[in-house]
Amino acid sequence: MTPRSLELTDPAPQRDTANEPAASDAGGALEHAASGAARQDSARGAALQDGAPAAAAPLTLRALRKRWRKDLPLVLDDLDLTLEPGTITWVGGRNGVGKTTMLRVAAGLIDADSGRAEVWGVTARESRARYQQLVSFLPAGDRGLYARLTVRRQLKFWARIAMVAPARVDATVAHAIETFDLGELADRRVDRMSMGQRQRLRIAMTFLTRPEVVLLDEPMTSLDEEGGALLQAAVAEVLARDGAVLWCSPSGEHVELEFNARWLIERGRLVAA
Amino acid sequence: MSATIATAPEHLQPDSRTSGAIAAGHAFLAVMRRDLQVFVSYRTRIVSQLLTAMFSITLFYYVSKLVHVDGFGSSQSYFGFVVVGIALVSIMYSCFSIPELVRQELIAGTFDRLLLSPFGAIRSVIAMTLFPLLYSFVMAALTLGLACALYGLRLHWSTVPWSVPAMALALLAFLPFGLLFAALTVTIKQGAIGTSWVIALISIVGGLYFPVSLLPHWAQTAAKLQPFTPATEVLRHLLVNSPQTTSLGAALIRLVAFAAVLLPVSVFALSRAIRMGQRRGTIIEY
Numbered sequence: 228m229t230p231r232s233l234e235l236t237d238p239a240p241q242r243d244t245a246n247e248p249a250a251s252d253a254g255g256a257l258e259h260a261a262s263g264a265a266r267q268d269s270a271r272g273a274a275l276q277d278g279a280p281a282a283a284a285p286l287t288l289r290a291l292r293k294r295w296r297k298d299l300p301l302v303l304d305d306l307d308l309t310l311e312p313g314t315i316t317w318v319g320g321r322n323g324v325g326k327t328t329m330l331r332v333a334a335g336l337i338d339a340d341s342g343r344a345e346v347w348g349v350t351a352r353e354s355r356a357r358y359q360q361l362v363s364f365l366p367a368g369d370r371g372l373y374a375r376l377t378v379r380r381q382l383k384f385w386a387r388i389a390m391v392a393p394a395r396v397d398a399t400v401a402h403a404i405e406t407f408d409l410g411e412l413a414d415r416r417v418d419r420m421s422m423g424q425r426q427r428l429r430i431a432m433t434f435l436t437r438p439e440v441v442l443l444d445e446p447m448t449s450l451d452e453e454g455g456a457l458l459q460a461a462v463a464e465v466l467a468r469d470g471a472v473l474w475c476s477p478s479g480e481h482v483e484l485e486f487n488a489r490w491l492i493e494r495g496r497l498v499a500a
Numbered sequence: 501m502s503a504t505i506a507t508a509p510e511h512l513q514p515d516s517r518t519s520g521a522i523a524a525g526h527a528f529l530a531v532m533r534r535d536l537q538v539f540v541s542y543r544t545r546i547v548s549q550l551l552t553a554m555f556s557i558t559l560f561y562y563v564s565k566l567v568h569v570d571g572f573g574s575s576q577s578y579f580g581f582v583v584v585g586i587a588l589v590s591i592m593y594s595c596f597s598i599p600e601l602v603r604q605e606l607i608a609g610t611f612d613r614l615l616l617s618p619f620g621a622i623r624s625v626i627a628m629t630l631f632p633l634l635y636s637f638v639m640a641a642l643t644l645g646l647a648c649a650l651y652g653l654r655l656h657w658s659t660v661p662w663s664v665p666a667m668a669l670a671l672l673a674f675l676p677f678g679l680l681f682a683a684l685t686v687t688i689k690q691g692a693i694g695t696s697w698v699i700a701l702i703s704i705v706g707g708l709y710f711p712v713s714l715l716p717h718w719a720q721t722a723a724k725l726q727p728f729t730p731a732t733e734v735l736r737h738l739l740v741n742s743p744q745t746t747s748l749g750a751a752l753i754r755l756v757a758f759a760a761v762l763l764p765v766s767v768f769a770l771s772r773a774i775r776m777g778q779r780r781g782t783i784i785e786y
Contacts, residue, residue, distance in 0.1 A: 295781065328781075334616055337781045356618045364616055370609025375541040376534065387530035388617040388624070390523040416541070432613075 283348035285471035286310040286333060286362070286440045291342035292495075293328055302328050303339065304495025310440065310471035314487035315462060319478040319500060324492045326475040327367060330442045333473065334364035346440050360389075363438035367445040369425055371432075374418035378409050378428055381417065382435060389436045399435060407431040407457050422449040427457065434461045441465055441472045447482065459484065527619040528627045535631035553643045554650070556586050560709075561651045571711055580654070580740035583647040585708035587640035588732055591667070591674065592702060594636035596695040598678035599685040601628050606689065606786035615774070615783065622771050625682055633671050640667070644739065656741035663738040666752070670735065673727035673755045676762035683766070683773035689786055702728050713745070727758035 286309070293303040302325040310316055320326055331337045333344050335351035335358050343350055351358040373381060382400045391399050404413050407427050417425060426449045433441060446458055462472050462484075476482060478491065478500075489500035539545065564579035572578040602625060605611035615621040647653035681695055703709065705719055706728030712720055723729045730751035736742035744751070777783030 293781070331781075331784065336612060336616055336778070337783060338779045355620065359616055359618045359620075366609065366612065368609070371613050373534065373538065373608070373610060375538045380534070380537055384530050384534050385613070385617070387523075387527050388614065388619045390520065390527060390618045392523060393526045396526075 283345070284309045285312055285347060285469075286473065287343070287345045287348075288329070288333060289343045289345070291329065291332055291339045291344065293325075293332065293337075293339045301495045303332070303342075305342070306492075306496055308473075308490070308497060310473060311487075312469035312471060313466045315466060315472040315474060315484065316488045316490065317482070317484075317486040317500070318473065318475045318490045318492060318497065319480075320492040322477060325495060326492055327444055329492065330364065330366075330444050330473070330475055333440075334362060334442055335359060336364070356390075360436070361438060362440040362442065363433050363436065364442040365429060365433040365444060365446055367448065369422060369429070369449070371429060372417045372425060375416060377414050377416050378420075379404065379413045381428065382431065385432050386435060391436060403431045403435050406434070406461065408453070423451050423454055426450050427454050430454075430458055430461065434465070437468075438465070439470045441470065443472065443474045445476050445480070446474065447476065447480065455483075524619065524623065527623070528630065531624060531627035532630040532634070535628070539631070539635070549639060550642065550646075553586070553590070553639065554646055557583055557643060557647045557651065560586065561647075571713070576652070576654070577740075577742075579647070579651065581711075581736060581742060582709055583644060583653055584736045584739050584742075585732060587643045588670075588706075588728070588735065589699075589703065589708055590639045590643065591633070591636040591671065592699060592706075592708075592728065594632035595629070595671075595674040595678040596681060596699055597632050598625070598629055599681040599695060601632070602682045602685045603689065603786070606685075612784065615778075621774050622767065625679070625770060626767070629675060629678060633675070637667060637671075653740070655739055659738045659741070663735055666731075666734050666738055666755075669752065669755050669759065670727070670731035672759040672763065673731060676759075676766035679763075679766035679770050683769040686770070686773040686777055686783070702726060705729070707732050727755055727762075730754045 288306060288308040291303045291306040292301060294301045306325075306329060308316070308318075308329075318326055318329065328337075332339045335344070335355065346358055346361045349358050349361065373384070376384065379400060382403050383396060386396045386399045387393075404410055407430060409428065409431060412420060412424055412428075417428065420428070426446075430446060433443070441462070447455060450458065462474075465472055474482070474484070474486070490497040491500045492498075560582045561579055564575040564582065567575055567578040572581065602611065605614065605628075611621065614624040617624070644653065644655065648655060677698070681698075684694065705712070705715065705723040706726065707723065708728070712723045712729060715723065730746075733742075733744055733746070734748060734751045734755070737744050737748060774783065
């Protein structure tokens with residue numbers, strides 16, 4: 228189910244590219260907006276062929292346990308969470324309760340002490356490169372940018388590091404600049420931008436390669452109304468192609484979104500909000 | 501339960517004309533291009549570094565006029581000896597700048613992003629070495645050029661072209677030291693502290709400013725345990741026709757051996773440091 232407030236108002240350009248050569252495909256990298264379902268079918272097909280259950284989900288966290296120090300309580304205590312295709316899930320809780328830790332484990336940045344994090348049945352241990360192609364993580368804060376690079380160069384760099392086919396890098400970057408309304412800032416250095424503008428760039432980087440699963444940690448930080456609307460549109464686009472979004476923010480934050488599920492982390496486990 | 505292998509998003513799958521290797525090659529070049537863009541964004545940096553090189557060779561030009569010792573037929577021969585040493589120091593510094601670059605990535609939070617990219621942190625760190633090494637290569641050439649132009653250094657032109665592949669081999673032998681310190685930086689977050697000691701030590705036992713034969717016997721033994729001594733000897737021979745204490749072939753074999761053994765070891769150490777940081781959760785610290 229797609230939340231009502233996340234209806235696509237400006238879907239990604241969807242030219243019929245089936246018969247076009249990739250090199251001349253101006254928007255090729257990002258013009259497969261309707262292909263999510265096909266990918267999902269493909270993943271499920273692969274799952275069946277491997278004898279695994281067809282119920283593999285975009286993101287599954289199973290019995291995650293994490294303790295930072297022996298003298299501290301578990302921050303994640305057998306935490307389970309499954310994101311279904313085309314859904315957005317909110318996880319909240321007090322500061323320091325483990326939201327970011329859960330996201331970092333889900334992103335493949337750090338390991339849980341035990342348990343599994345799977346994206347479409349793939350774990351980071353089994354296939355790190357493939358896992359990282361499927362999932363994208365927006366950390367909280369304002370880090371993760373090269374201060375001396377312009378917006379365009381930053382996006383181009385991350386597109387290449389994401390191993391986007393070289394012929395499609397320029398189109399990928401152009402689409403991100405357009406989608407997140409970064410045109411006026413495209414040739415401005417990051418250290419000359421406001422916090423909200425930087426956050427918009429960070430969000431553009433997160434959605435740059437059309438990930439299957441998007442993990443957002445306090446994404447509204449510093450965003451103005453327009454930035455918030457762009458983020459919502461990007462989220463809607465992920466859901467429309469049957470991806471999944473996990474949105475974490477403190478309990479008190481007001482977010483004008485209709486989530487498919489709402490959870491709180493308490494004592495390392497998820498409880499219904 | 502057996503793993504389900506999902507397909508990558510279509511736009512991330514290599515098309516018929518693009519292999520993963522080509523995309524990886526582009527990613528390597530992207531890191532180098534990024535470092536070049538950051539470098540040129542500081543407009544006075546290259547001027548400052550050229551002035552530093554000029555002051556160094558000027559200093560040693562006048563010091564060389566005081567040198568009248570066995571092994572150097574003239575002050576000019578010591579000047580040639582030390583200028584090659586200065587050029588190599590810039591290359592050595594570039595190798596040992598890698599841990600500091602990694603630390604900057606950790607502080608900026610960009611290391612996390614590299615780690616979470618399909619290109620990966622290990623390849624990214626290796627790619628980070630490209631620009632500093634190429635830049636140090638250019639600075640070494642400029643240092644030699646300035647010494648020729650300002651103080652009449654005479655290069656041995658018939659063998660100078662061979663110094664390019666020899667320098668490349670030396671870089672491969674030096675690189676593992678930078679990667680090992682990068683692994684240390686990922687682990688203890690302050691690898692740059694040790695690098696200054698190591699650079700000072702290598703400057704002494706590597707024969708960069710004076711012949712190794714002047715050192716005590718035990719220190720001469722230490723000189724044989726690292727690749728900087730054979731590298732300086734080879735390059736001095738090729739650039740300014742300095743006499744060699746061992747054959748050129750033997751020195752080159754030592755460089756190849758250092759590179760062949762230490763490169764895999766250093767890459768393994770880096771990958772273990774990153775994995776350990778992920779397991780312990782310290783990879784996010786800086």
